[in-house]
Each structure stands twice: as C-alpha cells, then as structure tokens.
Amino acid sequence: MSNFIIDNDKILxxxxxxxxxxxxxxxATKIIKEAEGKDDIxxxxxxxxxCKIDYIPENTDLHQLLKTYLDNTxxxxxxxxxxxxxxxxxxxxxxxxxxxxxxxxxxxxxHGSSINNFVGILSQGNRFNLx
Amino acid sequence: MxxxxxxxxxxxxxxxxxxxxxxxxxxxxxxxxxxxxxxxKSNKNNTKASSPxxxxxxxxxxxxxxxxxxxxxxxxxxxxxxTSNNVSNNKSKGSEKTNYKNAARKTTKATLTPTKKQPTQIxxxxxxxxxxxxxxxxxxxxxxxxxxxxxxxLTKKFTTNNSNKNSQISTTTTPTKSVRNSIGKDTNKTVxxxxxxxxxxxxxxRLNSGSLPNKKAKFxxxxxxxxxVVKQANRITNTTTINKTxxxxxxxxxxxxxxxxxxxxxxxxxxxxxxxxxxxxKIESKPKIVRGMKSKKKVRKNKAPLRKVxxxxxxxxxxxxxxxxxxxxxxxxxxxxxxxxxxxxxxNKIVKGxxxxxxxxxxxxPNYADYHVVxxxxxxxxxxxxxxxxxCSDLGQNNNKFYIIQVIAKDDNPNLxxxxxxxxxxxxxxxxxxxxxxxxxxxxxQFMQKYRSKTASKYTLIDIxxxxxxxxxxxxxxxxxxxxxxxxxxxxxVQDFINLIxxxxxxxxxxxxxxxxxxxxxxxxxxPKTLQEGYNVLKAIENELRGKRKNNTILANLSSDFYTLIPxxxxxx
Numbered sequence: 001m002s003n004f005i006i007d008n009d010k011i012l013x014x015x016x017x018x019x020x021x022x023x024x025x026x027x028a029t030k031i032i033k034e035a036e037g038k039d040d041i042x043x044x045x046x047x048x049x050x051c052k053i054d055y056i057p058e059n060t061d062l063h064q065l066l067k068t069y070l071d072n073t074x075x076x077x078x079x080x081x082x083x084x085x086x087x088x089x090x091x092x093x094x095x096x097x098x099x100x101x102x103x104x105x106x107x108x109x110x111h112g113s114s115i116n117n118f119v120g121i122l123s124q125g126n127r128f129n130l131x
Numbered sequence: 132m133x134x135x136x137x138x139x140x141x142x143x144x145x146x147x148x149x150x151x152x153x154x155x156x157x158x159x160x161x162x163x164x165x166x167x168x169x170x171x172k173s174n175k176n177n178t179k180a181s182s183p184x185x186x187x188x189x190x191x192x193x194x195x196x197x198x199x200x201x202x203x204x205x206x207x208x209x210x211x212x213x214t215s216n217n218v219s220n221n222k223s224k225g226s227e228k229t230n231y232k233n234a235a236r237k238t239t240k241a242t243l244t245p246t247k248k249q250p251t252q253i254x255x256x257x258x259x260x261x262x263x264x265x266x267x268x269x270x271x272x273x274x275x276x277x278x279x280x281x282x283x284x285l286t287k288k289f290t291t292n293n294s295n296k297n298s299q300i301s302t303t304t305t306p307t308k309s310v311r312n313s314i315g316k317d318t319n320k321t322v323x324x325x326x327x328x329x330x331x332x333x334x335x336x337r338l339n340s341g342s343l344p345n346k347k348a349k350f351x352x353x354x355x356x357x358x359x360v361v362k363q364a365n366r367i368t369n370t371t372t373i374n375k376t377x378x379x380x381x382x383x384x385x386x387x388x389x390x391x392x393x394x395x396x397x398x399x400x401x402x403x404x405x406x407x408x409x410x411x412x413k414i415e416s417k418p419k420i421v422r423g424m425k426s427k428k429k430v431r432k433n434k435a436p437l438r439k440v441x442x443x444x445x446x447x448x449x450x451x452x453x454x455x456x457x458x459x460x461x462x463x464x465x466x467x468x469x470x471x472x473x474x475x476x477x478x479n480k481i482v483k484g485x486x487x488x489x490x491x492x493x494x495x496x497p498n499y500a501d502y503h504v505v506x507x508x509x510x511x512x513x514x515x516x517x518x519x520x521x522x523c524s525d526l527g528q529n530n531n532k533f534y535i536i537q538v539i540a541k542d543d544n545p546n547l548x549x550x551x552x553x554x555x556x557x558x559x560x561x562x563x564x565x566x567x568x569x570x571x572x573x574x575x576x577q578f579m580q581k582y583r584s585k586t587a588s589k590y591t592l593i594d595i596x597x598x599x600x601x602x603x604x605x606x607x608x609x610x611x612x613x614x615x616x617x618x619x620x621x622x623x624x625v626q627d628f629i630n631l632i633x634x635x636x637x638x639x640x641x642x643x644x645x646x647x648x649x650x651x652x653x654x655x656x657x658x659p660k661t662l663q664e665g666y667n668v669l670k671a672i673e674n675e676l677r678g679k680r681k682n683n684t685i686l687a688n689l690s691s692d693f694y695t696l697i698p699x700x701x702x703x704x
Contacts, residue, residue: 021641
C-alpha cells in the first residue's frame, strides 16, 4: 500500500486530473440523463455543449497549419512521433466572441486533455483547477 | 520528430554510416517510387517533364537532378531485380549516394529536392502510429491494450530506419532546416501526399513475419511495383486531383484492412474481458456493429461527401462494437446474487426504487427491489434518507474499506424496518448483516448509533449525489442504441466526435485505469462536496510537497484521507 502514497508531483498530478475528470464526467452524466429517451440523442448532446463545432477537413490549409504547428512545437515528452493529428475541429463557444477582447498580443494556447473532460470543457469552458 | 532529436540520432548513427548509406538509399527509392505513382502516367519515361516543373534554377540544379535520377533508376531496377542480393547491390548504391550528396551540397536549391523528400520518408512511421493510435481508442475501450505487440516492434524498426535517413541528410546538408522552413506551403503538401499513397496497413500485415532486411525488401518491392511503369521523378507537382484519385483507391483498400483488423482485435480482446463469457459477447456485439454502420451510411448519403466515407466509417465501428462488449460485461455485475433471467426485471425495478426513495437500496440486499430506503424528512441524519456509505483508507495499516448502513423497509409494509450493513475491502462485495423486523424509531436509533461509532473510528461519510435519477445499466443500453435511433443532421465527423466525448464506457474505462473504483462508486455520483474535499486534501498534500522537508507520515495520512474520500480499488496487496 505504501506505493500509493501521494508523495511526488506525478501522482499528485494524476489525482488532480482524476478529480477534474470526476467533475467533468458528472456534467456529462447529467447531460446524458437529460437526453435519455429522446430520439435525437446526438443532437441533444450537441446542443447541450452550447458550441458550434465544425470539422476541419484534412485537405484544408488550416488542418495543415495545425499539423505543422504540432509537429514543429511538440516537446520531448509529446514528441511529434507520439502526437498525431487525426481529426481537427473548430469550436465556437456561445458568448466567447463577446467576452473576448483583442488587445493585439495574440498567442495560441495549447491544452491537452483526456476524453473524459471534453463535455465539461466544451459546455462549461476550460476551467483550470485552482490547486 | 523534433530537430534536436534528429541531431542526436545523427551523432549516434555516424558510426554505422556506411551501412546505413545503403539502407537509406533503399528507402529513399521507396519514397521516390511512391511519388512516382502520383505523377501522371502520361509523364512516364519523360525526363524533360520533370525538369520544367522544378526549373527556374539554372544548370547546377539540373545536373544534380540528373544524377539524382540516374541513381534512382539504378536503385529501382536493383530493388525490382530482387532482394536476395540486397547487400551487394546496396554497396554500389551507397557510393552513388555520396556523389549525389556532393552535388546536392553545391547549391542550396539543389538540396531543396532531397530535403523536400525527407518529410515523406518520415510518413510511414507516423502513419502506422496514427493508425495504432486510432485503434488504441478501441483497444482502450475493451480494456485490452496488449494485443498489438507485433506491430509495436515493427514500428520501432521503421522508426530507426527513418531516423537513419534523417540523420544522414541532416549531416550532409546543413541548410536543410532553413530550406525546409522556407518552402512553407510546399513542404506541407509534400508531407501530406504520400500519406495517401502508402497504405500502411499493407505494410503492417505483410511485414509482420520475417526479419528486418526481408521486411525492407518487401516494403520497397511492393511500392515500386506500382511505380515501375512511371519511372520518372516529378517532385514538386502536387496536383491535388491526382492525389484524390489515388486516395480513393487506397482508402478503399485501407478500409477493408482496417475493418478486418478491428474485427480481429475485438476477437482478440474478448477472452481477456474479465467477467462475461466470450460467446455471449460475440453474439451481442455483432449485430450492433452492423446496425450502427448502416445508420451511419444513411447519414452520409444525405451529405454525400465522397471523401469522408472511409474516414468517418472507421472511427465509428470500434466504439460501437466495444460498447456492446463492455456493456454486456457490466450488466452482469449487479446480479451476482440473482440469476441471469431475473436480471433484466431487476434493473427496471431499481429505477422504481430510486423514484420512491431518496437513495438506492443496496443491490446485495436479498430481493432488494422489494425494499426502499427509509427517508429522513426530520433531518435526523442528513435530511435525505438513512443511507450511509462510509469509507476508510489507511495506507500505513493497509486499510481500504467501506461500510454501508441503510435503514430499509418493504414497500408493502413501510412500518417494519430493517437494518442492512455491508462492509469489506473496496472492490469486493464483502460481508453483510441483515437484521430487523423492528419499528422505524428503533431502526433509526440503531442506524445512528452504528453511524456514530463508525465515524468515530476512522470512517468518513461519502457524499453521494442521488439528485439525478441513476441507473448505470440504463445509461449503457442507451449508449448502444444511440446511433440506431435517429439520423442527425450534423456532419458525420461531428457526430463521431459527440459520440466519442459522451461515451460513458470510455470514461469508465479510463477512470478504472487510474485506479478509481467505478464499480463501487458509479461515475457521476460523487457529490460536489466530496470533490471539493478531495481538492482540499490534494492542496494540503501539495503544500507538504512544496515544503522544505517532506514528512512521509503526514503524506501517508493525507493520502489515506484522499483515498477515503475518493474510493480507489487497490486490490489486495
């Protein structure tokens, strides 16, 4: 049992991720319950995200740009040979446009997350845990 | 692959350079050959056709090109002529390669040609991996990741192979990086093109048997066969139309292979699934796959994007099939005390049980569907119901136990109450005690007494969120039927995405992988209060870790607190 002691950053990070996932899964289950029994479940699920999601086809410049970006900037831990762009989607969250203020100094933020978190992130925004 | 890595590998490989030179040459030709496929067949044997497209860069470049071509022709014929005497052939090629390299070094523009090819050589590895990645989703879902050892090693071999190539080019031509960057769009295209040309699955399946040199020979052979007719290199023409036609052909082939492969994987994964018998799984999962695919096809017909067919079809099949298998395993769990036939009726009654009470009667209560949990309107306990799930983890003591106390009553006789206790190590059913036939008041007193004594020793109450109506089995069956129900107007790819992120089985699987006990504490039920407490404990742990000196006993205690709050299945250790 002693190997389960949370005594380093790696395990700590795992447990934080675990809690984050639990929270997000809860959001997902809630939506799933609400959509239960309806016959357009996919659409229900989609609407609950409050996002406009578009697929970026592989032959577009944007997809290629993302791919190049990913390949060129991948760190050692997630080297280009480990991280592969399979599908790319464009997401417009409702209200984000109004909230966003362009002050001229734009940077791209890359944030990786487990599948568990996507419903939560898309529907609630990307909340960073405050630990 | 990052540049720094490439550089590192180059230094490693320098010692083997002569050896690698030949290998590289070989592989180089493969890349060229694949390119040849995409050149129009009308171009075949036409040396001039290639140069005007590149052009605009004077004699030196043309010279370099010619050498280039000569080298390639030879190499191609060598590969075709056969692979058994590979080694001897390669030696001669190696020398030519150096010539070619020297020519390349003379002008930066000349290096442009070889460097542009460089990314194409990386592709096979990436492709193979990307496929593995996609398939991984499937593998993960079925909790079976180890089915692919053969491919693993193969990919590694390709990687080393590629790295050799890379290293050589980068050592001989230093301007590579800058040139490559400056090409911009062109590079992108060249990167992309071969992706469609080389069907990675073919290589995987073909190469799986045999030793490395043989594999390489086959690899070269297969691609060159298609390219022999074309012979002439045409490097920069990136006519997308041609790409598409090739893509179509290849993707059909890919698709077939993928489907068969997925089927094989599922078959391989089934025996390792923990609970339910294989046969049952297979029977259950098969029709579901078929139905799912049908419905998807319909959707696609509406939109009719030709290109999407192979792309979107593939990711759909694995999740569905796996859902089917996982779901069937899950259904078995709660009925450990009853027979198979009664199971379905039981699940229905659970829902009823929830609606009639504020909590769920423990499924291990005999005939639990006949009972309900006694409510707590006067707020003697928590204001909801007399139902307590307690948890206690102590890493030092090797404790990881739960204790469930419930006051329950039969639906047809609500005044006669029973006390249900169940306890054991997290992850097992444990032992139980069932006493009762007493008055409500008496039962509640006993409950409170037990609860106090348990929480006085280390047990902690876990906040379970019963606010949603919940039945896990229902969610799962919902998931499996989901895609059959109605066609959505969303594009197929977006639907795939939605299905992916809402797939409870993937979530459950992932949570189990990190040790969370999703069976005991179904997902989505931990209340926000518990989560917040969990965060607080982790925060305390972090403070301890950041402190000057780590105190292991404090850490162990805090960790125990955490595992008490958030149940983990450690197994028996």
